[in-house]
Amino acid sequence: MKRTRLQSLILYGVVVLTCAFLLFPVYWLIVTALSTSAELSRLPPSFWPEAPQWGTFAKVFAERPIPLWLLNSTLAALGSVSLSMVVSVLAGYSLSRFSVRGGHSLGLFILTAKMLPATLLVIPLFGIFRQVGLIGSLWSLVIAHATLIIPFTTWMLKGYFDTIPRELEQSAMVDGCSPLSAMVRVILPISTPGLAATALYAFVLSWSDYAYARTFLTNQQGSWTANLGITTMKGEYVTDWNEVSAAAIFIAVPIIVIYLFLERYLVGGLTAGAEK
């Protein structure tokens, strides 16, 4: 079907508008970071600072332990993603492939864990972590985030494995694989797009957490994650929003880089050619 000029025009218009709408907060973050405090309190606001204050970035970087915060966020995210992926690959694969009595209800039950609000779960978790002495340690985040992530990723991966024809494993088993080695040698390699998308999703879930970090880590400055660190920049009487924004940009960059890096995996297509 060929589009008319008008249709193309409308289509592009809608795309541009959507992008503008989605990107405006990002743009405003940058504007805020580059403005002076005085400019920020002015009304009406200006859409670009008169003299962009690049120095704010240097100042924030010097005054706040941003690398440490990023490192902590990264460690917590990597830990919880690794834990979640190991568990949910095995669980998702089993739910997809083996018909166990009650398997379906079990799968749905996993999801109900997700219906409870995080703020409710945080209280019992705090009790448990205090008893085992994990309060203040990043391990508390690794485990707590995993409990958030696993229900989602298990279902995402189950859905992905469902799309892979069973004949691939059957063929591998006839070729001499055990069920486990068929999964490792055949199913996982062709699942890279699904695995990457799921892991990225899990990473973002962990990276964007504030409630758990705030509850478990507040008294341990050395374990602060980026999100927790930024909120401590909010003063009691005055808040330097330009500095907060600059810090926020430092924290957003890693995620953007990861997206760019994983993009080619996210746009799947590796399974093409398995059939027919």
Next chain:
Amino acid sequence: MANISIQNVYKNYGSLNVLKEFSLEIEDGEFVVLVGPSGCGKSTMLKILAGLEPASGGRIFIGGREMTDLAPGDRDIAMVFQNYALYPHLTVAENIGFGLKMRKVAKKEIATRIKDAAKILAIENLLQRRPKELSGGQRQRVALGRAIVREPQAFLMDEPLSNLDAKLRVHMRAEISALHQRLGVTTIYVTHDQIEAMTMADRVVIMKDGVIQQIADPDTLFRKPANLFVAGFMGSPGMNFVSARQVDGKAEVELLGQAVPVDADPGKLSGAASSKGLIAGIRPEYIKLGDGPLRFEVKPTLVESLGSEQYVYFSADEHAVPAEFRADDENRKGLIARVQNAAHLGVGEAVTLSLDPARIHLFDAASGKALN
């Protein structure tokens, strides 16, 4: 290479009996085709043979070794799947060599065997490609390559040609037959295409609802179908069925106003329950144009030309064709003859057809069993 013995295998999925008492002896090097309508349990039987599904009961021997409880990889069989199931992340060479690698064959030997297999199938130039870069026919060959490189005791093939277009299917059919001639590996081949069954098989196993209907070579199957199902399933267009009756211990069919006696095995005939009566079967290809031992004049209701031959439909007496065999289409409700395309035949224009009564099949309507 080995003989295969399937003994009283049955399979239930919950309360659904998919296979009932399946027994089959296959000789070393034989090419056996399982054929039957969709859902009759062909794939299930093959998966049980491969060890991909456990049987609910019964035993399986390959080459005299009991396989019933062995894992698929320990059975020394190779399987070709309908959708080929090539590993998309591996090259053609790696796909073909995968089974050897899993069996820890030396690297050097794997390389030579991949090359040999590729040569047999004429895919040497494709070895470094990935499955998605291949055409359907090429993928089919790779799937075959993966099977033959292992030099297994037996090949199991589940509708391997059904994804190919008609022309390629005919070609690959011949190629698989040639491959079987050359390698002599015992093969069990599943299809629901009766032409594949007829052209490739040493013996055909016809199944319906998980029950074997007849095991025979293609010729016998066509000439001496064991029951109504086999008679109707094999042959295209299908056999004509007409109600028949028993008169003084002899079978007779009323055909377009003529009472025609039908040969029958007297023992079987007397044993046939008379409640539902008899059914005579006439293959469309045995009805000829022109004069013969039994001749009748008909006015075609429909003539379909296939180029070299014609399908001539003509109406029979009311109720001559039992309701369960009658087509819905008004013009195809009667009988059909498959004749050489000799002359122009017009709808409604009288034509003379003839038939050799010796070629009429006879079945017991109640049990469906053949009576002659």
